[in-house]
Amino acid sequence: QKEVEQNSGPLSVPEGAIASLNCTYSDRVSQSFFWYRQYSGKSPELIMSIYSNGDKEDGRFTAQLNKASQYVSLLIRDSQPSDSATYLCAVNIGYGNKLVFGAGTILRVKS
Amino acid sequence: ETGVTQTPRHLVMGMTNKKSLKCEQHLGHNAMYWYKQSAKKPLELMFVYNFKEQTENNSVPSRFSPECPNSSHLFLHLHTLQPEDSALYLCASSQEQAPFSSYEQYFGPGTRLTVT
Numbered sequence: 724q725k726e727v728e729q730n731s732g733p734l735s736v737p738e739g740a741i742a743s744l745n746c747t748y749s750d751r752v753s754q755s756f757f758w759y760r761q762y763s764g765k766s767p768e769l770i771m772s773i774y775s776n777g778d779k780e781d782g783r784f785t786a787q788l789n790k791a792s793q794y795v796s797l798l799i800r801d802s803q804p805s806d807s808a809t810y811l812c813a814v815n816i817g818y819g820n821k822l823v824f825g826a827g828t829i830l831r832v833k834s
Numbered sequence: 835e836t837g838v839t840q841t842p843r844h845l846v847m848g849m850t851n852k853k854s855l856k857c858e859q860h861l862g863h864n865a866m867y868w869y870k871q872s873a874k875k876p877l878e879l880m881f882v883y884n885f886k887e888q889t890e891n892n893s894v895p896s897r898f899s900p901e902c903p904n905s906s907h908l909f910l911h912l913h914t915l916q917p918e919d920s921a922l923y924l925c926a927s928s929q930e931q932a933p934f935s936s937y938e939q940y941f942g943p944g945t946r947l948t949v950t
Contacts, residue, residue, distance in 0.1 A: 755936040757936075757938065757939075759941075766924055766942060766944045768941070769939070769941075811876075815936040821882070821890060822879065822936050822939060823876075824876045825876060826875070826876045
């Protein structure tokens with residue numbers, strides 16, 4: 724089992740819809756969870772960090788964390804074509820502070 | 835300059851060349867990282883430095899040699915690379931490493947390396 728798993732996609736949503744991106748992780752003791760956005764040919768850009776169970780909202784983005792289920796998700800409301808990118812989930816694995824990245828989900832927002 | 839900068843942005847080198855990648859962070863952070871991103875593969879952590887001390891070497895071949903002279907600068911020295919080392923090399927920084935958790939990491943623009 725991979726340490727951090729994401730559906731590779733592509734996930735296609737119409738403009739204005741909610742995009743839901745999911746990530747599961749293998750280590751029950753993980754404490755830090757991050758979502759990055761990466762446009763083609765560019766470096767990853769931090770969107771959200773979440774450390775506690777529940778929801779965290781920032782503008783059109785909501786991160787959701789469920790440590791019991793080892794599941795973290797990112798919701799993008801009112802999706803725009805400019806949101807089309809690869810979204811990377813990153814989790815610290817084990818008792819250390821090393822981040823492990825998922826392979827990413829490609830999101831396509833169609834106008 | 836703001837954030838994390840990397841030079842050069844593109845590099846083509848032969849297998850017998852020696853070159854260096856440079857990273858500088860302007861965020862006041864104390865931890866710096868090298869990652870490798872190959873096509874169709876997840877980001878792979880290579881090295882971690884915390885307050886100039888190397889704290890992680892993720893089984894990286896010795897043809898990659900990191901150097902961290904201070905908390906703001908990080909280098910990756912390259913020699914006798916292989917074609918399979920062609921990838922995007924990303925530098926990141928964060929607050930100092932914390933036990934049991936991770937601070938947010940901020941990435942530079944990357945160096946696109948091609949080994950011929």
